[in-house]
Amino acid sequence: MEIAGGLNDGTGEMNESKVEKSAGQDIKIKVLFFARARDLTGVSETSLEMPDGSTAGDCMRNLLVKFPSLQEIYNSMVLAINEEYAAESTLLTSKDELAIIPPISGG
Amino acid sequence: MASAAAEMDLVDILDASSGPIDIARYVDFVRDPAAGAIATFEGTTRDTFEGKLVEELRYEAYVPMAARRLAAICAEARGSWPLLRLAVAHRLGTVGVGEASVFVAASAVHRAEAMEACRYLIDEVKASVPIWKKEVYENGEVWKENKEFLERRAAHHEMDPAHELKETSNGEE
Numbered sequence: 001m002e003i004a005g006g007l008n009d010g011t012g013e014m015n016e017s018k019v020e021k022s023a024g025q026d027i028k029i030k031v032l033f034f035a036r037a038r039d040l041t042g043v044s045e046t047s048l049e050m051p052d053g054s055t056a057g058d059c060m061r062n063l064l065v066k067f068p069s070l071q072e073i074y075n076s077m078v079l080a081i082n083e084e085y086a087a088e089s090t091l092l093t094s095k096d097e098l099a100i101i102p103p104i105s106g107g
Numbered sequence: 108m109a110s111a112a113a114e115m116d117l118v119d120i121l122d123a124s125s126g127p128i129d130i131a132r133y134v135d136f137v138r139d140p141a142a143g144a145i146a147t148f149e150g151t152t153r154d155t156f157e158g159k160l161v162e163e164l165r166y167e168a169y170v171p172m173a174a175r176r177l178a179a180i181c182a183e184a185r186g187s188w189p190l191l192r193l194a195v196a197h198r199l200g201t202v203g204v205g206e207a208s209v210f211v212a213a214s215a216v217h218r219a220e221a222m223e224a225c226r227y228l229i230d231e232v233k234a235s236v237p238i239w240k241k242e243v244y245e246n247g248e249v250w251k252e253n254k255e256f257l258e259r260r261a262a263h264h265e266m267d268p269a270h271e272l273k274e275t276s277n278g279e280e
Binding site: 032034035036039076078080083084085099101102103104105106107 | 150166167168169171172173175197208209229232233234235236237238239240241250251252253256257260
């Protein structure tokens, strides 16, 4: 139907080359573990080599393989990227600092 | 943000060698001739948890992020109330039972604003500043977990799942 033709014009955009060729180099992520996360992994930091385009969640899945004990806090922890709270969907770039933040208890 | 306001905020994360919090220093920092009120909150460490005797408490922080969050919550408080000066200090390392682990001070022209801001700041410290406390007992130790953090996390996960049903309605507080 033509009634709202203008609204349907968006389809052409799909041809845009948004999907970059992911031949990019791996990115290097620094990971910090605090408090209980450090106790569970036995280390206070590590580094990950991840494919370009990886998210914080991708890193987290990688860490859960590397340190299965982190599963114990996975349902209560949050992530921070470069000192700000961040969602798992956040895209990472090389040299980002990803912190595993178990439940805080300041005060 | 406004550096003029930032100069009126004192945020300290005190390392293990600092000793007890110098309460007078922070109260004096917020003292202001224009202020009609100074509200303060001192959080102190308890000696028992679920009947177990606590021997000591050990605090640690993600220091640069904690400092950044503290500055941010001071800015948020300034966005909500007309305030003169703010100070927040948190100790790290071992804190003896009964000592202050955290101190908040706020000054304002009138007491209501000072008291509400003081309450807001300590509540936000509990909910969002990356600092951790381990309680050490005679036969064991445990990382504590603030309910304010867990509640906020749960709320975010309800609000933020994969589906994109983002209502842009009023409901903010």
